[in-house]
Amino acid sequence: MLNVALAVSPIVAVLIGVIGLKKSAMKVAPIVMIYTVILGWLFFNGSASGMLQSFHKGVGDGIRIVYLIFAAFSMLVMTIETGAMDKMKEVIADITDDRRIQVLIIAVMFGIFLEGVAGAGAPAAVAAPFLVGLGFNPISAATAALIANGIPGSWGGAGVTTIMGSQAVREYMSIMEASSMTGRIHMLGAFIMPFLVTLTIFGKKGMKNLGGFLVFAGSFMAATLFVFSNIIGPEVTSMCTGLLAIIATLVYLKIFKIKTPSEFLYKPEKTNKSNMPAHKAFAPYLILMILLPAVRYSFDLSVLARYGYTVWVGTVIFISAFLGALVLGVKIPEFAGHAKNAFKKVIPALVAMCGLLVLSDVMVSTGMMSLLAKTLSNAAGKGYPFVAVAIGALGSFMTGTGLGSNIMFATMHVEAATSLGLNPITVFAGQNVGGAIGNMICINNVVAVATTVGVLGKEGQLMKKVLPAFLLILVLYGLAALMYTHYLFPNFGVLV
Template identity: 70%
Template sequence: MTNVFLASSPVLFVLTGMLVLKKSAMKVAPIAMIYTALLGLMAFNTNTDIIYSSFQKGILDGIRIVWLIFAAFSMLIMMQSSGAMDKIKESIATITMDKRIHVIIIALMFGIFLEGVAGAGTPAAIAAPFLIGLGFNPITAATAALMSNSIPVSWGGAGVTTVMGSEPVREYMSVMEASAMTGRIHMIGAFLLPFLIVLVIFGRKGFKGLFPFLLFSGTFMAGTLFIFSNFVSAEITSMSTGLISILASLIFLKISPPHTPEEFLYNPEFSSKSSLHPLKAFSPYLILMVLLPIVRYSFSLSTLAKYGYTVWVGLVIFISALLGASILKVSYKEMSSYSKTAIKKVIPALIAMCGLLAVSNIMIGTGMMTLLASALSSIAGMFYPFIAVAIGSLGSFMTGTGLGSNIMFGPMHIEAAKTLGLNPVTIFASQNVGAALGNMICPNNVVAVATTVSILGKEGTLMRKVLPSFFTILIVYGLVALIYTHIVFV
């Protein structure tokens, strides 16, 4: 029991620092890193080589992720300075003046699409700054992005989380079986999430006049996700769900526009109409939407992952920004200035990200993470499907990826399922959906989105905003996993 408590102490250290003491991740992460390294050496008798390699991997992974943040931040500054964002505001205002719908379409649906074509934190890096450009409060934009970057993570960029994440347990299920069961759980979350986002960001009054759209968008997303995950392909589930849901929502708004209370009306802040053509204004995002899937499907996963999955995504974002800048007549000197500003902005994030990822890698290398998961599973019994969701969340909370969580804990879940006589497919799906949910509150993701919207230092505030929704969906998924395992798919 003592070892279990010690193994959990790095997690408690990070949570206490950010949530209770309200310290920034930049201050908490380096101290947590040193504490975890000493813990591994002294309490878990870990070889110094393992500690060093875990530390080194954490630093390198942190640099790769911050590269993506830098690219997204450079694009945002360019869009704002060139006047393109003002034109985008005007264009969006012609579709709907309802700010609540803007959040659902941009953060949730566009975010699901981006996760499907690239993954690796792209939704938060692009969707949150997009909302900032439209005039949303940074906390609001970041909260919406974090809540939205959950469900599609079970498939990730081109289905990699399910495709590669189920590889260690391929003897017990095919990719489509893993994807299908995952979709049967996530379709419930897809229905609930639009309601939860509106509740968290706008309060109960936010539902006024919006129920028809929320019912449509939730039902449509749930149905689309179910169809693609069960009958089409894991590789295009997220991408197709996001894109088709956007198009369907735009059609719905044309046929049945909502009655929007005055307090939720969108009031763009620009003094005069921009002469910029809408296509030019949207060009960086349009280029990005085209380049991401082209690059993703033009190379093998091993090639793209050679230097880190976030590296190629960040490169595509930066190239899109440069091409967009050329179309918008932004000079090289101006773009260089925007990039220098972006570098200064991401330095604190680099410190936080490297420290947090070092903590994660040390916990994995020393066996702390496996010990925690094993302790939870040993007391679960017939409630194991519920615990599997929680373990999946724990894995992605610390590693920052659903894929990492699946690879780490997937085999353990299969052994537990065999011992308890449970369906291995529903158990793995429970792990998979839990791994996606953990992205909502993962410190790495919180730091990343806080950096892109310039509120680094308020990570604790963000986590407190998102935690109620995280636990709500976690409980729902846990109950669904129990029903599926013991009643529906015995």
């Protein structure tokens, strides 16, 4: 038990520092990183070469992630400075002046689309600052983006999380079977997501006169996600779910009029209308929506991932920002100035991100993460499917990706399932959905989105806002995994 307590202590230390003591991750991460290295060295047989390798890997990964944040922040700064964001506000207000629906379109639907075409933190990097540009409170914008990312993360960019994450257990399930069962769990989350985001951001009063739309949006996303994950394939599940949900919402708003309470009406700060053409104002984001899927489906995954998956996504975002700047008439020296301002803003995030990723890699390489997972699994018995969801969340909480969580724990889950006489497909699906919801509270993601919306140092406040939604979905998915495994789909995909 001592080793288990020691293994969990770095996670506890981060949570105490960020949430309990309300310290910035930039201050907490380096301290806990040093503590974790000492812990691994003294109690978990860590070697000098292994620690050095973890340091190099963590710093390298941190630089790559912050590069993506820098690219997204450059786009945001440029659109605000040129007045393009003012025009975008007007256009979105013409579609709907209901602030609640604006959040759902941008954070949830657009966020799911971005995860489907790029993954790698793109929803938080693009959707959250977009909301801030529209005048939303930065904490609310970041909270909405993090909660919404609890669904599409199981597929990631072009389905890579499910495709590559199930590779080690391919003899037990096909890619389609892994995607299908994952979708059958996530469709529950897709249905409640509009309600959950609305309640979290606006409270109970935010539900007023919005019930019909929330039922429509949740039902449409759940049905679309089910169809694509079970019939079409994991490569396009998130992208098509997000895009079709946006289109369906626009149609709904044309047909049905929602009586919006005055407190949720969008009130433009300026009375003068912008003369900028709408297509010109949206140019950076329109270019991004075209370039992301074009690049993703034009190259083999191994080519894009050669320098890290976040690198190609960040590069596409930066190129989109540059091309958008040209459309907006921004001169190259001016754009360079916007990029310079963005770079200064992300330096604190670089310190926090590198420290957290070194910490995470040390926990993985010294066996601390594996010990925690096995301890949970050994105590689970027939309740193992529920625990599989929790372990999946734990994996992505520390590694920052659902794919990393799947790679770490998929084999362990399948071995446990077969020894307990359970369906390995439903158990893996529990792991896969758990990996997605872990992204909601993953400290790396929290730091990243806090940076893009300008509230770095308030990570504890942000995690407190997201935590209730995370726990609710964790319990829902855990119960679904139990029901699917023992009662509804015990023989799904199993040769009997």
